[in-house]
Amino acid sequence: MSETLHAVSVEVNGKPRSARVPARLSLVDWLREDLCLTGTHVGCEHGICGACSVMLDGEPVRACLMYAVQAHGHRVTTVEGLAKPDGSMSVLQDSFCEAHGLQCGYCTPGMLIAAQGLLNTNPDPTEAQIRDAIGGNLCRCTGYQQIVEAVQLAAERTAKEAK
């Protein structure tokens, strides 16, 4: 059967993107398969693992729990959008590398989005606040400790840079 296609216009990582999509296409599948932004990962596809987290209008959401058609008129930031304009890694991304905040890397895009979402509103979070912010993201390698340390490192560095 042919499915109805819906026009969508979405600002993705600062660039306007338009497409015609079937209603049931998830936001994460559209980002990965049509826009080739494969940084965002697909984990469980039912809202448990957090690997597909993206920012919608600046706030972290699960991209598997939204249809692409629903992003019409909104701003989406994926992990690709966290890098600096010259393509180099952000402070948070660098901190994940240095603090060994990743091993296999599957959860990393979701962790970065969740952590950046926290730091954007709370630049000096407590450990408990960090753990709460990444509470919806599953990692099966690191045991979370280095991820928490990476976010703390990023917060310290950002504060230093601001001085």
Added chain:
Amino acid sequence: MKAAPFEYARAASLSEVCALLATHGDGAKLLAGGQSLVPMMAMRLVRPAWLVDINEIAELKFIAVEKDMARTGACTRQCAVERDHALAARVPLLRQALAWVGHVQTRNRGTIGGSLAHADPCAELPLVAQVLGARMLLRSGSGARTLEAEKFFAGPMATNVRPGECLEEIHWPAWSWRHTGSAFTEISVRHGDFAMVAAAAQVAIDGDGRCVRAAFGLGGVGGTPLAFPKIAGRLVGTRLDDAAVNDAAHAAATETQPGSDLHASAEYRRHLAGVLAARALREARERARSL
């Protein structure tokens, strides 16, 4: 894990929602935050022919704090309710309950009305609605009506919302006693998971420490969230000492008929019901005393 095909309509107003529901009848389902419906569609537990998306309807997103109550639009995001200090001051149970609801990402998208309409018997917001006696304003093409929480919840994942009706707003009663305290607590496998058992309580005391009003309830131990107005009524006039609180919690737990599953037996759930109801009442009492 992909949803079956469906037709999609993005409604721009409540009247458009009503018109779409009238046209498509039982085949249409409302899409609010989608944090429960979208996974259920991915697993093909539900296959609606039409989805009517209410996310872009501005008139369904508001928080209004009034003298005796707070009103929230049905499509108000959970994160917006969590952050609203004026609302937290008047109806503190909402923010206390939301701390247990999902995670940051799901609360950024999930809505108040969506959670109520989904009517999961373990969910936090339906329990708050039941304990406070919230009123749901339902709109259809032929008019509006109001349902009390008690009549709104019909069973597990079932409400008395009729086909063609859309939840428009929720009225949360606010207590005006100066010494009013509330608390929410639950036990789940991991924080953010569905509760095995949840408890919510709100009490008001006078200047001498005597209870002037009490309400409490339990989730996860029946087909709907449960409130215990008669048992709570017996606390009025007491000083809410531990013995009175424990008696009330025990009486409520005894009335419940929880089910068994992989995570908890019925017996364990009933045990938790008594423990958590007492804990919520004590925390609410301490907050009331501290004001």
